[in-house]
Amino acid sequence: QVQLVESGGGLVQAGGSLRLSCAASGRTFSTYYMGWFRQAPGKEREFAARINWSGGSTDYADSVKGRFTISRDNAKATVFLQMNSLKPEDTAVYYCAAVQSFGRYLKNEFDYWGQGTQVTVSS
Numbered sequence: 281q282v283q284l285v286e287s288g289g290g291l292v293q294a295g296g297s298l299r300l301s302c303a304a305s306g307r308t309f310s311t312y313y314m315g316w317f318r319q320a321p322g323k324e325r326e327f328a329a330r331i332n333w334s335g336g337s338t339d340y341a342d343s344v345k346g347r348f349t350i351s352r353d354n355a356k357a358t359v360f361l362q363m364n365s366l367k368p369e370d371t372a373v374y375y376c377a378a379v380q381s382f383g384r385y386l387k388n389e390f391d392y393w394g395q396g397t398q399v400t401v402s403s
């Protein structure tokens with residue numbers, strides 16, 4: 281199992297930037313595929329970005345492509361989400377997620393979740 285703790289959320293003006301971090305417990309972090317999801321008020325949780333175990337492959341939702349960058353540091357067991365050019369519609373609770381199965385990763389089905397960190401973008 282892996283435990284995930286997000287940090288880095290906050291209040292930012294439109295056009296600004298934030299960097300989210302997700303620290304993972306355990307010594308097998310490099311065997312996990314990682315993802316970031318978000319849930320806006322009154323909406324269902326949606327996929328934002330994902331990264332493979334080595335960091336060599338990433339995918340993004342169309343809504344964040346070109347503005348967000350996911351990365352990971354396996355030595356520090358941490359995954360990051362750099363968010364630039366933030367918009368009010370990016371306001372949401374952001375969740376870090378992990379999965380070991382490549383098949384489930386391809387289907388965006390993650391097994392382990394953090395508690396989330398709030399990101400609020402003011403207009």
